[in-house]
Amino acid sequence: MTPLPPNLRETWLPVALSRHLRARPIARMAAGVPIVLFRGRDGIGALRDRCPHRNHPLSRGRVRDGALQCPYHGWRFSAGGACVETPGIALDPARAGALGAEPVGVVERHGAIFVRVAGDDGGFALPPLLGDPDNDHFWWAQGRWRGRALDAIENVLDPFHTNFIHDGFIRRAERRMPVTMRVDARAHDIAVTIEQDRPDYGLMSRALESGGRTGSVTHYYPPATIQARWQGAERLTLCVTAFFTPEAPDRFRPFACFTTPKGLAPAWLKQAAIRAFLAPVVRQDRIALERQLATIERFGGPRFVQGPGDFLGPRVARLWAGETIAPAQEGPFAVEL
Ligand code: FES
Ligand SMILES: [Fe+2]
Known part of the structure; x- marks a missing residue:
């Protein structure tokens, strides 16, 4: 089967409807990349569905105190992917940056959640009429x-x-x-x-x-x-x-x-x-x-x-x-x- 063209990774793609993302995280694939979506304290999170620690799927976890918790050792990640807790041992803030999960671009608009797996957060656009209040x-x-x-x-x-x-x-x-x-x-x-x-x-x-x-x-x-x-x-x-x-x-x-x-x-x-x-x-x-x-x-x-x-x-x-x-x-x- 012909592989997906690489430009799709830089495309904003809807992966779920807003009403389907509630307390539990959900797993999705976008342009060949596994993603976990969740609602954290600091907004909606979209991360590559891989815990940076030992690569357990994060989508198997749950949201605790506003951050997504990996079920394997309990590390918690903010919506932006930062590691905020490593249970059982103090997290040195100077090292926390290196322990983060990989975020992907995410936008929630007009009742749907869009992700972009590569590139920055910019360039989000929708066709005319979508979401038009009239x-x-x-x-x-x-x-x-x-x-x-x-x-x-x-x-x-x-x-x-x-x-x-x-x-x-x-x-x-x-x-x-x-x-x-x-x-x-x-x-x-x-x-x-x-x-x-x-x-x-x-x-x-x-x-x-x-x-x-x-x-x-x-x-x-x-x-x-x-x-x-x-x-x-x-x-x-x-x-x-x-x-x-x-x-x-x-x-x-x-x-x-x-x-x-x-x-x-x-x-x-x-x-x-x-x-x-x-x-x-x-x-x-x-x-x-x-x-x-x-x-x-x-x-x-x-x-x-x-x-x-x-x-x-x-x-x-x-x-x-x-x-x-x-x-x-x-x-x-x-x-x-
Ligand atoms: S694999 Fe996720 S906390 Fe260890
Ligand atoms: Fe048709």
Whole structure:
């Protein structure tokens, strides 16, 4: 399996929702690095999940007096990783600096916890609309998926699978609609716009898009974030910001934040409706990505051809690996979805 590109270690990646981190520390993987998260006296802590003393996993410990305690010999570490106690023997403050655990960058924002395993604490940025106070938001954490994060990203950018894998839910295999597609590539990101004058023929559009549809834009913010916006006749209907946090080359954790304009319906009702309609769609993608990974593994690696509808071609893989691409505006392409 191709290793994860090194740029992912310098990327801010969500690893947990705020509501899931309570008194107990939790173990996570981000870009191949084991992490422990905990709430300490001096804020949220994210450390490499390895006690510096004898390398016991810190995630097996617990928070005591505001610091994470390793269960092996009881050393305690602050949220910043400093060793604050070595039970049974006095800790010489002059030596404490050399006994610390390894912190990683951590930011808690809009209900999610993001880490960056290499580099400093700077450069944290989120796509537009996420957390915007004029809209309602809710997060949906999907647990751990078997698959390649890059394939999941391509799946979200690619509308052609929706007629097949999601037949009846998003679009339909046997009843297509003419739409136009455009691609806007910039050096560091890429977007696909679909223009249409009606909602899709699938069940989900019928139920959630009573106000019609004029188009949708799916924007890839490399390496691990996608934001899709559906535009109604008058305003935004729905915006989904999806993060695909790679744990290892063959598994990842998707996190999605759903943004809807305030006022259409109560936030709880929108959340319930979106979850009900999307649950089967998410399951369909999850199975497809698992099967795709299994096939890639059986043949010893991926081998893809670019079809006529693969407008983004190899550019997604290049952006994923931290490369730049040539700016271009392409289309409109006439397709049937
Ligand atoms: S291994 Fe953690 S305190 Fe000794
Ligand atoms: Fe899908």
